[in-house]
Amino acid sequence: MRRPIAPAVVMAGCLALAGCGGSADGTDAAPDLSVRSAYMPQPVTESLAAGYLTVVNKSDSSDDLVSATSDIAEDVSVHETSGQTMKEAGPLKIPAGGRLVLESGGNHLMFEKLKHRPKEGETVSVKLRFTKTDPITVEMPVKSATYQPTSAKSSSTSSNSHH
Amino acid sequence: MRKKTFAAVLVATAALSLTACGSSDNSSSPVAEVSVETGPEKAATVLDKPFEKPDLVLTDTQGKSYDLREATKGQPTLIYFGYTNCPDICPLTMNNIAVAKKQLPKAEQDKLRIVFVTTDPERDTPSELGKWLKGIDPAVVGLTGSFSTIQGSARQLGISLEPPTKDKEGKVTSMHGTQVVAFSPKTDAGYVLYGEDATVDDYTKDLPKLIKGQTP
Numbered sequence: 001m002r003r004p005i006a007p008a009v010v011m012a013g014c015l016a017l018a019g020c021g022g023s024a025d026g027t028d029a030a031p032d033l034s035v036r037s038a039y040m041p042q043p044v045t046e047s048l049a050a051g052y053l054t055v056v057n058k059s060d061s062s063d064d065l066v067s068a069t070s071d072i073a074e075d076v077s078v079h080e081t082s083g084q085t086m087k088e089a090g091p092l093k094i095p096a097g098g099r100l101v102l103e104s105g106g107n108h109l110m111f112e113k114l115k116h117r118p119k120e121g122e123t124v125s126v127k128l129r130f131t132k133t134d135p136i137t138v139e140m141p142v143k144s145a146t147y148q149p150t151s152a153k154s155s156s157t158s159s160n161s162h163h
Numbered sequence: 164m165r166k167k168t169f170a171a172v173l174v175a176t177a178a179l180s181l182t183a184c185g186s187s188d189n190s191s192s193p194v195a196e197v198s199v200e201t202g203p204e205k206a207a208t209v210l211d212k213p214f215e216k217p218d219l220v221l222t223d224t225q226g227k228s229y230d231l232r233e234a235t236k237g238q239p240t241l242i243y244f245g246y247t248n249c250p251d252i253c254p255l256t257m258n259n260i261a262v263a264k265k266q267l268p269k270a271e272q273d274k275l276r277i278v279f280v281t282t283d284p285e286r287d288t289p290s291e292l293g294k295w296l297k298g299i300d301p302a303v304v305g306l307t308g309s310f311s312t313i314q315g316s317a318r319q320l321g322i323s324l325e326p327p328t329k330d331k332e333g334k335v336t337s338m339h340g341t342q343v344v345a346f347s348p349k350t351d352a353g354y355v356l357y358g359e360d361a362t363v364d365d366y367t368k369d370l371p372k373l374i375k376g377q378t379p
Contacts, residue, residue: 105252
């Protein structure tokens with residue numbers, strides 16, 4: 001949050017976004033989570049695939065995405081991109097009144113050792129587990145390998161391409 | 164002055180489209196001398212000082228020695244550094260290029276050299292690379308070899324790579340390159356860069372020019 005650059009602009013971004021993690025978090029109301037924009041780009045092989053989605057939290061209570069499982073893969077992990085590397089992420093916060101975005105170039109789900117290589121048009125089921133909320137099962141459509149959602153243009157992908 | 168404007172616009176876009184503030188990672192990667200005249204809408208960054216093509220000899224997916232300069236001399240060439248155990252950016256980047264390539268006339272497709280150099284040579288053996296590239300475009304040249312050779316050639320192209328690391332549980336963390344470098348068939352120099360956010364449409368639009376050694 002405390003970034004030396006262009007504070008006014010960063011702040012505008014936060015305001016537009018409903019909650020940058022710092023808002024009222026103390027209430028005990030149960031988080032109200034929903035998942036949208038889920039997709040899996042058709043993977044190259046059956047050994048590895050990525051999944052993207054957005055978890056929206058409409059309540060005043062934050063939650064965390066802890067883990068994920070899927071019938072189609074031996075192992076699913078929540079993965080984070082940090083600079084030029086990717087590694088397993090700890091629980092990812094879904095701020096009260098905010099959202100957690102898993103997107104290309106940023107955090108994502110990593111599916112390993114798949115039973116078969118999912119093809120465009122198929123659907124992959126993935127179960128997300130949270131700290132407070134009951135698990136949510138998401139039917140994730142398999143899109144083309146080069147599919148890009150039109151709405152959310154990643155911010156993190158651009159962080160490497162300029163000073 | 165131009166440079167400053169460019170950076171500010173990007174920051175603004177980034178902040179506005181961000182959904183969780185403060186999560187973006189600001190790693191400082193080496194950035195080449197770039198010309199900003201292309202503006203932020205363009206995916207291509209045209210270099211003021213093109214890169215010399217690295218004098219790189221590695222092993223291809225057939226297990227044969229591949230001399231980059233010799234094999235791609237006078238050919239339009241795209242080079243990307245990545246690894247096959249990469250779920251996100253590496254397959255997207257390679258697929259974007261492969262899909263764009265398919266839209267070229269056959270003769271131009273045959274001219275274009277696409278080279279994928281692994282950043283994780285220990286796991287990416289010639290056969291692993293071959294298997295992976297078959298799922299993208301079998302015509303892509305996949306190269307593996309000693310990490311220090313790969314690291315050295317990447318460095319010559321302004322791409323910084325660290326060797327893969329292994330944690331206590333044996334999980335390997337590898338690094339992918341930050342950009343695709345396009346080499347001109349006229350000069351054999353690396354004159355255009357594409358970042359991770361370059362799309363199929365960007366490559367589709369630019370490849371016909373790159374193949375002729377023109378500036379996109």
